[in-house]
Amino acid sequence: MNTKVKEENGRELKVENQQMSGSSMLIQALAREKVDVIFGYPGGAILPTYDEIYRTGIRHILARHEQGAIHAAEGYARVSGKPGVCVVTSGPGATNVITGIADAMIDSLPLVVITGQVATSVIGTDAFQEADIIGVTMPITKHNFQVRNVNDLPNIIKESFHIATSGRPGPVLIDLPKDVSIAIGEFNYDEPLDLPGYQPTKIPNRLQIRKLAEAVAKAKKPVILTGAGILHAGGSEEVLEFAENQQIPVASTLLGLGAFPGDHEQFLGMGGMHGTYSANMALHEADLLINIGARFDDRLTGRLDAFAPYATIAHIDIDPAEIGKNVETHIPIVGDAKEAMRMLNEEAKTNCECGDWKETIKEWKAEYPLWYTEDDELLKPQRLIEMIYEETNGDAIITTDVGQHQMWSAQFYKFPKPNQWVTSGGLGTMGFGFPSAIGAQFAEPDKTVVAVVGDAGFQMTAQELSILQELNLPVKIIIVNNASLGMVRQWQQLFYEERYSNSLFPIQPDFVKLADAYNVKGWKIEDPAEMQDILKEALAYDGPVLLDCRVHKVENVYPMIAPGKGHHEMEGIKP
Template identity: 50%
Template sequence: MSNNPSPGASAPKPIRKPGSQIIVDTLIEQGVDTMFGYLGGVVLPIFDKIYDSPINFVIPRHEQGGCHMADAYARATGKPGVIIATSGPGATNLITGLATAMMDSVPLIALTGQVRTDLIGNDAFQEADITGITRPITKHNVILKDTKDVAQTLREAFHIATTGRPGPVLIDIPVDVAMGEAEVTPPEKIKLPGYKIRHRGHSRQVTTAANAINNSLRPVLYVGGGVIASGAFDELRMLAEKAHIPVTTTLLGLGAWDQTKEGSLDMLGMHGAAYANYAVQDADLLIAVGARFEDRVTGKLKTFATNATTIHIDIDPSSISKNVRVDIPVVGDAKQTLSELARQVEYRERKEWFDKIAEWKEKFPLFYDRNADTIKPQYVIEELYNQTKDSEATIVTGVGQHQMWAAQFYKYSRPRQLITSGGLGTMGFGLPAAIGAQVARPGKLVIDIDGDSSFNMTLQELATAVQYELPVKVVLLNNGYMGMVRQWQELFYNKRYSCSYLTNPNFAKLAQAFGAAGITVEDKSAVPGAIEQMLKETKPCVVDFRVEPEENVWPMVPAGKSLHEMDGLDIFESMA
């Protein structure tokens, strides 16, 4: 019996849905199960549909905090984070979060409400040209003009955000587009003329790179966040172990290589390990993978790694030879390229090279005064590491001195273990990012290592952590200063501490007022017990460590100096 309709029978009517429902349905189609955001008038149609959806929704206390939460959720999971905000000030409050994600190549989808299409350009209530404002700080952005374009535009946004060099994509949604109706259509093939991603590196270039590795005596692998973004950590390990190459990482590359393993040079750069900087400067081959040679890594460009032939592997062709001239460029995905390189390289002992590195490590270890009576911030981080190194702890930081100490004195052994703001250096990132990471990793230990000035910027998000029963831990290194600024004022401005000192609240009591736990530590002997107590706490907990006020981060490459011209090594030698 035929199932075809009889002659003259009408075809089924196409299903029509409001744009707001199409938005929510498409988000679910793209695998979204968690969103962050703050409601407002023009996004009410979307929130009304979210009400009946299975999406887990987290409301921050400020849109910037919500954007950092979505960012950290993406960094913790590898999936795109999703943030929604209303028009005008709601949308503009996302600016810092979007710029943070853009600089650090984080896949993010931002949905912003907009006034009705017929009001655009008329200075309507809460109107802002958010696509114009965010064009330099998003990988792509677009304003919707027709409800029929909603689904495909969202699909394209996810594709752009997650492919190639990841980044944030913003979609501006006028309220009449969200309220209008359109036919529901099946997904179409993504067709984006001009947007082409090269995943596989050119075979001749890969072979040239492998030959350079095989012939080198003093190679160094210089690894950035691109290795983590591409999921290339196993391939990195295979290459480094097979060819016997030491590994140094950028701040965002920490965790791509297990720092407890032989061959780790730890972090390089302005506040990197002296032995990493010396190794890069003395290398005859530098293999950069998923890194962009930014100024905090290279120091003075003219004198950076002048003895080395340079290989640069990156999926973003615009990053290659942008700052440092590259001898062997390889445009391609780090995972595929490292896999092919590992197949072609050969093992070399390189005993003299590793002996030299061991000599630098012994002579110039990371240091601080361990005999001090005061609480040294480095000691707090070392003790935290000792108590959590066998756990699956995720470390999140704000920005400042504490961030550098967290990079130096906590050892990272797996990708996505450290979540921090790199390129933009966003103070206030720590607490909301810790919340986003905790949402991504329920039941796991998430610790925000923060500074008092950075924490002050977004501490209202403690209310979010309490509301959603997210047991984030905050290790607050409270020195009463904007620490990194104060350090520069001490070194370069004759200790004229202009506007870098703050009057802080009692952070422990403040945490308790929010409904979190709060602990104050003023004595060095109390540090281990306070960390132990914090780790046992089942609700959000802030531990206020009153650390040495004028402690500095060493070593330090001053601005404009070469990577090997580090200040602070003489201080270590005087203490040794």
């Protein structure tokens, strides 16, 4: 059969039906999907695919652990909006990416994960490096496939990218047995998609939009809550237009930061367990709460029977399963958040009469700002984050693990633009921050990417320093080092009578020497007087950097809503 050839992404791309191996089909399909980088780790069952990667020259980033590969793919997806692609082998290679898949599922990140598998003839026999990855990942993927016939592979790949990126984004897994990857079949990537059982609602119901517009006109204490759904939909400009036209204050979830400018006068900050006083009190006192693309998870709502007790709840979400799942919804709107806000801007003509409400919120913001006690002898983590914001002019991409450093970053770095904030929200994954920064840097090579990590979480994926060394990737790693599992220690202090069971690190590695071993420039900062000058030099350095910042060890994150409490019952709102 003759084959037509054209160039795409600098690579030869076969476009007419062609007899080829399953591995060749996979790489050709990735090129058709405009994949520009793969994160992965080879092994026996996936070797035919890696041989094809070698022959075609598609860009592949070799992680030093599969967890690093999957988190890098997540960071890439979160910043670029395109699907992150991760390729690993069977058995332990596949099981090592499970945490990242679960993380992407709950945080709605589009991934296509390709796992090698033993030959179909020995599946189910406990063959060497066999794991039932389909069964294991069924609850934590949007969909998964095991390829049994090589001729099915092109459609499976096309469907995987469509499912991962449409509707509510999420991870899709393709399990590729070794014999299928070397089998010869016909590559046809031009068949139209046919998924009658999967038709996400994109265009909202106009009558429901009008109902919300009427509620806005009547409201005296309205609040907008922005979630990650706005960022995934690319609808930040529409939200800004609506909020400014209607003069409605805006609070954010943890994952929604950046959807509305963090330095805007109408922005209240993050709501929830460690949210600002003004955001949480606005959520508590509101008579209309407009939720755009947020899940109403427990870290946001606190005690459900005390959440927004006076509010009419409007919930805009692409996923109908989220509406009414946790909080009773009075105005449900299923559809794409950007499209919903565009329609709402058309319908909402009357500005809300809420002058008293704006004045009340202004007083809350003035009287109860975020705070910390300054100390000339102690390196305060809150001040560290403020300095990162100042020295980057608010323009950096910030990634984190989970814990105290994550909350301080969310509180004190004002995200003025979308897609600057990369963190593990729903799953709360330690070890996420550093490798996700690597993926973010590939997504935005000209941006400053700062991985703000804890000393504990960094050690879970520190081996990915090899990537920085190999590629001179200019990621800036800032370790907020309090020699402990900081958030665990805080909870043990507050709720377990200071019984610090296995949360303190009396001995730590020398992180600067570790960086030096990987040829990464490092500094240790203990003196607050040195912090700004070193930070300025580190951010200006043309290459990767690690800063070991020895912060005050017993600093706690405040404000805080204790378990079982409502938004109006915050602790630590003043020094």
